[in-house]
Amino acid sequence: MTLDIGVVGTGMMGQDHVQRLATSVPRARVVAVSDVNVEQAKRVGERVDARVYSDGHDLIGDDQVQAVLIASPGFTHEELTLACIAADKPVLCEKPLAPTIDACVRVLAAEATRPRRLVQVGFMRRYDDGFRAMKDGLDGGQVGEALLLHCRHRNPTVPPGFTSDMMITDSVVHDIDVTRWLLGQEIVAATVFKPRPSSKAPEGLQDPQLVLLETAEGMLVDVESFVSCQFGYDIRYELVGETGTISLGEEPGLQVRQQGRHHGPIPADWRERFGASYQRELQEWVTGALRGEITGPSAWDGYATTAVAEAAVESLTGGGRIAVELVDRPAFYA
Ligand code: ISE
Numbered sequence: 001m002t003l004d005i006g007v008v009g010t011g012m013m014g015q016d017h018v019q020r021l022a023t024s025v026p027r028a029r030v031v032a033v034s035d036v037n038v039e040q041a042k043r044v045g046e047r048v049d050a051r052v053y054s055d056g057h058d059l060i061g062d063d064q065v066q067a068v069l070i071a072s073p074g075f076t077h078e079e080l081t082l083a084c085i086a087a088d089k090p091v092l093c094e095k096p097l098a099p100t101i102d103a104c105v106r107v108l109a110a111e112a113t114r115p116r117r118l119v120q121v122g123f124m125r126r127y128d129d130g131f132r133a134m135k136d137g138l139d140g141g142q143v144g145e146a147l148l149l150h151c152r153h154r155n156p157t158v159p160p161g162f163t164s165d166m167m168i169t170d171s172v173v174h175d176i177d178v179t180r181w182l183l184g185q186e187i188v189a190a191t192v193f194k195p196r197p198s199s200k201a202p203e204g205l206q207d208p209q210l211v212l213l214e215t216a217e218g219m220l221v222d223v224e225s226f227v228s229c230q231f232g233y234d235i236r237y238e239l240v241g242e243t244g245t246i247s248l249g250e251e252p253g254l255q256v257r258q259q260g261r262h263h264g265p266i267p268a269d270w271r272e273r274f275g276a277s278y279q280r281e282l283q284e285w286v287t288g289a290l291r292g293e294i295t296g297p298s299a300w301d302g303y304a305t306t307a308v309a310e311a312a313v314e315s316l317t318g319g320g321r322i323a324v325e326l327v328d329r330p331a332f333y334a
Contacts, residue, residue, distance in 0.1 A: 001027065001290055002027050002028065002029045003028055003029065003066055003067050003286050003289055003290050004029050004031040004064055004065060004066045004067070005021060005028060005029065005030050005031065005032075005065070005066070005067050005068070005069060005286075006031065006032035006033070006034070006059040006060065006062060006065035006067075006068050006069070007021070007030060007032070007034075007050075007068075007069045008033075008034050008035075008056035008059055008060075008068060008069070008071065008072050008076075008080055009034075009035055009056075009071035009072030009073070009076075009094075010033050010034075010037070010071075011035070011040075011071065011072075013071045013094055014033070014035070014044070014071035014072070015044055016271055017069055017071055017278070017282065018030050018033060018047075018048060018050075019047075020278060020279060020282055021069070021282060021286075022048040024279065025279070025283050025286055026283070026286075027286055027287065027290060028282065030048045030050045031050055031051065031062075031064050031065060032045075032050050032051040032052070032053060032059045032062050032064070032065050033045045033048075033050050033051075033052055033053070033059070034052070034053035034054060034055060034056045034058065034059040035072070036054060036055075038052065038054040041053070041054070056070070056072060056076065056080050056083075057080075057083055060080065060083045060084055060089065061087065065089065066089065066090075066289070067089055067090040067091070067092075067286075067289045068080075068084050068089055068090070068091045068092075069091070069092045069093075069094075070084075070091060070092070070093040070094060071094045074095075074096050074098070074099045074169075075099055077093050077094075077096065077097060077098050077099070078097075078099075078104075078106065078107060080093075081093050081097065081098070081107050081119060082106065082107060082110050084118065084119075085107070085111055085113075085114065085118055085119065086110070088114070088118070089118065090119075090120070090285075090288075090289040090294055091118060091119055091120070092120045092121075092122060092281075092282075092285050092296075093119065093120070093121055093122065093302070094121075094122040095121055095122050095123060095173055095174070095177075095302070095305070096121075096169065096173060096302065096305070096306050096309070097119070097121050097299055097302025097305075097306060098302070098306065099306070100306070100310070101303070101306055101307050101310055104302055104306050104307075105303065105327060107119065107299050107302070107303070108299050108300065108303055108327075108330060108333075111299050111332070112330050112332045116292065116293070116294075117293075117294040117298060117299075117332075119294070119298065119299040119302070120285055120294050120296040120297060120298065121296075121297045121298070121299065121301055121302035121305075122281070123174065123177040123178075123181075123296075123297040123301065123305075124274050124277040124281045125174055125177070125178050125274065125277060126177070126178075126181055126296070126297060127276075127277040127278075127280040127281045127284070128277040129276065130248045130249065131178060131237075133248075134182065134237065134246050134248050135181070135182050138182065138183075138239060138241065138246065142241075142244065142246065143239065143241025143243055143244035143245060143246055144242030144243040144244070145242045146182075146183055146219055146239055146240070146241050147219060147220075147240050147241060147242060148219065148220055148221070148222075148239075148240040149179060149182070149183070149219065149220075149222075149237065149238070149240070150221075150222055150237065150238040150240070151178070151179075151221065151222065151223040151224065151236075151237055152223075152224045152226075152234060152235065152236040152237070152249075153171055153172065153174070153223060153224065153225050153226070154224070154226045154229040154232075154233065154234040154235070155226075155227040155228075155229065155233055155269070156228075156229060156230055156231060156232055156233060156268070156269075157230070158205075158227045158228065160202070162202070162205065163205070164204075164205055164206040164207070164209070164316060165313050165316065165317075167205075167206070167207065167209055167225045167227055168192070168209070168211065168225070168309050168312045168313050169309050169313065171225050171227065172209075172223050172225050172309065172312065173305050173306075173309050175211075175221075175223040175225075176213065176305045176308045176309060177297065177301060177305050178237075179213060179215070180301065180304060180305070181297075181301075182239070183215055183217075183219060183221075185215045185216045185217050186216050186304060186324075186326060187213045187214065187215055187216075187221075187304075188214050188215065188216050188323060188324055189213070189311070189322060189324060190211060190212070190214075190308055190311040190312040190315055190321075190322055190324065191211075191212045191315050191320065191322070192209055192210070192212075192312055192315040192316040193209070193210040193211075193212065194209060194210075194316070195208055195209075195210060198226075198228050200228045200230055201227075201228040202228070205227075205228070206316070207225075207226060207227050207228050208224055208225060208226035208227075209224075209225045209226075209316065210222060210223070210225075211223040211225060211312055213308065213312075231266060232266030232267060232268060233266065233267045233268060233269045233270055233272070233273050234249070234266060235249050235273060236248065236249040237249060251264055252264070252265070252266070252267070252273075253265040253266075253267075281296065284296060298333055299333075300329060300330070300333035303326075303327075304326060307324050307325075307326055308324050311323070311324045
């Protein structure tokens with residue numbers, strides 16, 4: 001049995017997903033694509049022999065489409081996800097679930113009217129071998145109780161139009177999700193510090209930023225977000241426990257020692273660094289959807305992450321520590 005999938009949005013990530021689903025995910029078939037840029041959608045659709053729409057709602061309404069992957073810009077996610085829920089179709093929505101807390105709450109309310117989960121949010125780091133090993137180590141008691149988590153999130157450059165807020169809503173959201181998943185607790189407050197901006201950053205961008213998160217059980221998490229670091233895509237973590245530490249990403253890839261030096265590769269971007277995670281994410285989503293079970297990051301995870309990101313943006317703008325207030329977690333997401 002195959003899963004017939006429609007992909008909404010054929011920009012960079014949409015194309016990546018279409019290619020992967022069509023060529024390397026067993027039991028997946030891309031039967032439709034859509035984009036407001038219909039010429040681009042046609043080019044992508046032709047490669048995989050998929051029907052082409054200019055409107056995501058028409059794709060969702062296509063009877064042959066059994067499941068939907070949303071990779072269009074964030075502001076479209078709420079209405080498209082709601083349409084998938086109304087059509088009773090499983091949906092993998094790239095982050096954010098929706099850009100505002102209120103919009104995420106509307107998605108939670110809609111999904112809760114269904115007998116089972118339909119929504120998954122694209123937090124692909126949870127599928128990474130390194131992040132999984134870190135979580136296994138912590139859960140297995142390797143370093144005792146967690147106390148602190150240090151996160152480094154560096155991009156070499158950003159496209160034109162990238163704003164200081166987006167450093168949180170587009171980048172730090174991944175660290176927010178990893179924190180909640182790894183430590184198994186919610187984040188209760190966010191404070192953003194603004195160091196001297198890099199002269200290499202685009203004019204007006206507050207880059208880097210240091211985001212301090214506080215968890216419900218009093219752990220502190222610092223996230224360095226630096227999107228003009230110039231040298232490559234660099235993701236590093238160090239978890240500090242009571243009896244040891246677990247680090248991730250210190251020396252990724254093959255290390256070469258030669259002529260008195262040692263060196264190794266640095267990924268160019270997240271598609272390279274997390275290629276295997278996207279592969280596993282899609283594979284598990286497809287097999288789960290075929291079984292009628294969606295088990296990846298939920299709409300609740302999407303909501304909680306947006307709530308923390310909103311608090312951090314408020315701190316970035318107005319300064320100070322901003323508390324995060326979540327609605328009660330519906331039993332649906334227990
Ligand atoms: C980008 O949008 C992503 O989602 C990447 O995973 C993240 O690491 C990067 O910072 C974002 O800009």
